[in-house]
Amino acid sequence: MKLGRVRGSVVATVRDPAMEGMKLLVVQPLDASQAPVGACVVAADAVYQSGPGDLVYFVASREAAEAMHPRFVPVDHAIVGIVDAVDGSP
Amino acid sequence: MKLGRVRGSVVATVRDPAMEGMKLLVVQPLDASQAPVGACVVAADAVYQSGPGDLVYFVASREAAEAMHPRFVPVDHAIVGIVDAVDGSP
Amino acid sequence: MKLGRVRGSVVATVRDPAMEGMKLLVVQPLDASQAPVGACVVAADAVYQSGPGDLVYFVASREAAEAMHPRFVPVDHAIVGIVDAVDGSP
Amino acid sequence: MKLGRVRGSVVATVRDPAMEGMKLLVVQPLDASQAPVGACVVAADAVYQSGPGDLVYFVASREAAEAMHPRFVPVDHAIVGIVDAVDGSP
């Protein structure tokens, strides 16, 4: 999983039928010091309560579809947790 | 998923039989501010109405094949939505 | 697999139900000379005894879920070994 | 899929039994303007007629094995089409 910050949401009328009703968020990946790194991704919200500004962690590839219900969806990034804190040496 | 802009299409007479009739588009990945980032990919069109100039989001790896019908195809990038707008802080 | 150093842990109250009780660690990937390379990832601990400071190797993508019990979890990075030594020419 | 140019072939006597008789080609990935980008990959030839100099597109990860017959092979890159032309704005 990777750490990320929710930056906004995507509005899309034309989409794959399997993705109807799914909330899609723009997420900026972060490094361990929570600085932005790499390009943003569009992730499905698998915890159903993420929103702009939240610090989250997300999965990629096959495991992202695994997080959704039903799981046979063409999704390759999904938010699976909202982070309260990151402990440890920087 | 990632944001991208359709740039053109690929013409290929010799191709895997499982890909007959499939529309293949050249897509430039974009960052959150819609600036180009990274190399173009060749993506199958799973919404059947994408064309040059469209702002889209696409899936990669196993989930791309999941988006196609039939799904047992050697496809690793597929367009699964056409974007109307991206909301939120830049 | 990749070599990495455990840097800390992630505290997350809101998470996917399939991840309840799972220990999540922040891991810094390393190159062959054990210098940091690339961004940190959040990995599940599949050997159940990793902690901050440990030199480990971890798997990514589908094989990370394979390492967990039960294996139907939305996990894409998992620590599968603690390294005693790396032999060979640098 | 990605665009690439076939650069040569790989000779390997010692190989996984599942790969016996499989033609392996060295492919240079290209960007939309057909300039080289990133490192070469070793790809299996799933259209059975690719050769040095050909402009091709290839799949990666699980979908590469999907393109081979039989499909239970440890292959993660496969050429699935030979490109006649790329249309559209550069």
Place this chain on the structure above:
Amino acid sequence: MKLGRVRGSVVATVRDPAMEGMKLLVVQPLDASQAPVGACVVAADAVYQSGPGDLVYFVASREAAEAMHPRFVPVDHAIVGIVDAVDGSP
């Protein structure tokens, strides 16, 4: 698949039970001219005769596990061939 040079081996007492007895090697990925590119990976040896100094090609992600016996292992990189020669234009 990618070309690589075996650089050494990994000693790990604490490891996932599914990986008992598996030889793990440190591999430096190479480009077409056999110059090092990117970070080293830890790969399982699926041809059972690779050693330091060998020029090899290896698979990543799900196909790496496919190369191992048994195949339900948390492995995401595996050496599947030892290269005798790379033919073609540089």
